Amino acid sequence: MLVNKKIISRFSQYRExxxxxQEMGLSKIFSNVLGDAVGVTSAQVRKDFSLHGISGNKRGGYxxxxxxxxxxxxxxxxxVHHVVVxxxxxxxxxxxxxxxxxxxxxxxxxxxxxDPAKVNKRNRIPVYHLDELNKYVCENQIQIGVLAVPDAAAQSVCNIMVDSDIKGILNFAQIRLIAPEDVVINSVFLQMELENVIYFVNAMENKCTRCRSS
Amino acid sequence: MLVNKKIISRFSQYRExxxxxQEMGLSKIFSNVLGDAVGVTSAQVRKDFSLHGISGNKRGGYxxxxxxxxxxxxxxxxxVHHVVVxxxxxxxxxxxxxxxxxxxxxxxxxxxxxDPAKVNKRNRIPVYHLDELNKYVCENQIQIGVLAVPDAAAQSVCNIMVDSDIKGILNFAQIRLIAPEDVVINSVFLQMELENVIYFVNAMENKCTRCRSS
DNA sequence: ACGTTTTTGTGATTTTAATCACATTTAAAA
DNA sequence: TTTTAAATGTGATTAAAATCACAAAAACGT
Known part of the structure; x- marks a missing residue:
């Protein structure tokens, strides 16, 4: 693939x-300002844009x-992209x-x-039984789904989603899903993200203690 | 810092x-099996362990x-790490x-x-008013907090958390938080993760269309 | 109009991370 | 035992990403 996940994440952040x-009434911006706001260097911003054929004005910014x-x-x-959960x-x-x-x-x-008890078709966003997924996805041409079931069920539900012709899955289960090449899977491991924070807090603490004692 | 976020994420996944x-009754494992399960190469697994002084048995695995x-x-x-939300x-x-x-x-x-309406001290996990955060965090020696407030409030609530001496924050607001050097911040941008899926689904679709027509 | 300053755009460089590939070791088979 | 096959551990290599640094362009002040 020409571009990778990371650059697209930055693009999302730039956009945000x-x-x-824009809401604040500004009409132009410099790479260093945008970079600061997103937490990257100005060169990174310019390169990202440049690589995608986006150009600004020398001395005038973007x-x-x-x-x-x-x-x-x-x-x-x-x-507009329609998504099912x-x-x-x-x-x-x-x-x-x-x-x-x-x-x-x-x-x-x-x-x-x-769980039939969760079904409620009168909600602002209706909830259907899983058995209806296939039909719904076909009829409504859904391509994207969020997978938020318990780990133990995740792979089999993923299979159902793939069979229903969903092409992209945002997965919240703590397992690596297996799916065909042409299905995009992006996993968010919340527990892991928390563990990451815990690790680095511990690491910092240890470092500081050592600093103090030396 | 000696180690980076990515390797720690892998460690979390290895552990998982x-x-x-182990639950399945196994007592040893090879780097290639572990790598497959997590989606990395066997060399990566061995290097990760090796760099942290973890060694296995040649021909015997770990x-x-x-x-x-x-x-x-x-x-x-x-x-056990105590966390507030x-x-x-x-x-x-x-x-x-x-x-x-x-x-x-x-x-x-x-x-x-x-919001006082959200306060409920009788829950399995009690909910207090934000004003009580400082006291609670001090008394209970909390180091880690999850930040799940609307974007507009995120920075000011972050400041309150930092003032209360929280050392690590898992942030779900779609903004880059500013905090002192010694506070660990890890952000999960859910919208961005979804956008990522959407982007790659689109990209694939375009690629395939082109393939078909060529 | 002209020089100065500021900002872009990008090739060159550096840094970082992943992969390769193979010597070394050892468990198991013969 | 001895041989064979299979894993580890790691230096060397490659690949990927980020940063540097500077020429080129253009807005602004005088």
């Missing part, structure tokens, strides 16, 4: 920051509107209740769960 | 997989118990309701919110 700057336009098309923001536990419910995605062109359109 | 293998023992101490799993919205509530962290030595002990 640019929207805020037009925010132009950048947003380019980023919109790079990130596929020119159309599979697994309506604590996390799944939180995700379908969160309303912040909408304004970013991401629309969560339905939830699915294996 | 090893626990599962003793799972030994590995887990080492990883436990590297990852600070030898004691600040911001009891959809996501914060999901996190304090999730019971899976406990068995991993991570214990969410309290929630905090600025």
């Amino acid at each position: 920051v640019l929207l805020k700057f 037009q925010i509107e132009d950048l947003l336009h380019e980023l919109r098309s790079i990130l596929g923001k020119d159309k 599979v697994g309506i536990g604590n996390l799944g419910r939180a995700l379908i209740q969160y309303t912040g995605f909408d304004k970013e062109g991401i629309q969560i359109v339905a939830g699915f769960d294996i | 997989v090893l626990l599962k293998f 003793q799972i118990e030994d590995l887990l023992h080492e990883l436990r101490s590297i990852l600070g799993k030898d004691k 600040v911001g009891i919205g959809n996501l914060g509530r999901a996190l304090i309701q999730y019971t899976g962290f406990d068995k991993e030595g991570i214990q969410i002990v309290a929630g905090f919110d600025i």
Whole structure:
């Protein structure tokens, strides 16, 4: 693949920051300002843009509107993307209740769960039984799904999603999912992220103790 | 810092997989098996261990118990870590309701919110008003906090957490938090992760279309 | 109009991370 | 025992990502 995950993450972040700057009434921005806001160097910003054929004005910086336009098309923001959430536990419910995605062109359109008690078709975002996933996904041309079921069920539910022709999965289960090459899987391991924080807090503490005693 | 975020993430994953293998009754494991399970090469596994002074037996692989023992101490799993969640919205509530962290030595002990209506001290995990954070954190020697408030409030709540002497923050707000050097911040940008999936699904689609037409 | 300053754009360089490949060791088989 | 096959451990190599550094362009002040 020409681009990697990391650069796309930065693009998402650039976009986020640019929207805020635009909201504040600014119309142009310099690479160093954007870099600071996102936590990268100005050279990184310029290189990212340059590699994607986005150019600014020497001494004039970049037009925010132009950048947003380019980023919109790079990130596929020119159309609304419909997403389903599979697994309506604590996390799944939180995700379908969160309303912040909408304004970013991401629309969560339905939830699915294996537990009939969770089914509720009258919600703002309806929740269906998992058995209906296949039909729903076909009929509504859904490509993206969030997987938020317990680890033990994750792989089999993933298989169901893949069979239903979902092409991209954001996975919250703490396992490495196996799926065909053409299915994009991005995993968020929340426990691992917490462990990471804990590790580095410990590491810092040890370092400081040593500093003090030396 | 000697080690970076990525290697620690791998260690977390190794540990996770090893626990599962151990549960299945296995007592030794080879680098290639562990690598496959986590999605890295066998050389990567061996190098990771080697760099941390963990060694196995030539031709005999690694003793799972030994590995887990080492990883436990590297990852600070030898004691239980108490964590507070600040911001009891959809996501914060999901996190304090999730019971899976406990068995991993991570214990969410309290929630905090600025909204008095969210306060409930009789829950399994009590929710206090944000004003009580400082006192609670001091009295209970909390070092780690999860930040799950709206973007607009994130920086100021972060400041409160830092003032309360929290040393590590897992941040779910879509902004780059500013904090002193000695405070560890790890951000999970859920929207960005979803956008990433969407981007690569689009990219694949375009690639395939091109393939078909050529 | 002209020089000065500032910012971009990018080739060269450095740094970092991953992979290779093989000598070494050792468990198991013959 | 002796041989054979299979893993580890690690220096060397490669690949990837980030940074540097500076020429080129253009806005601004005078």
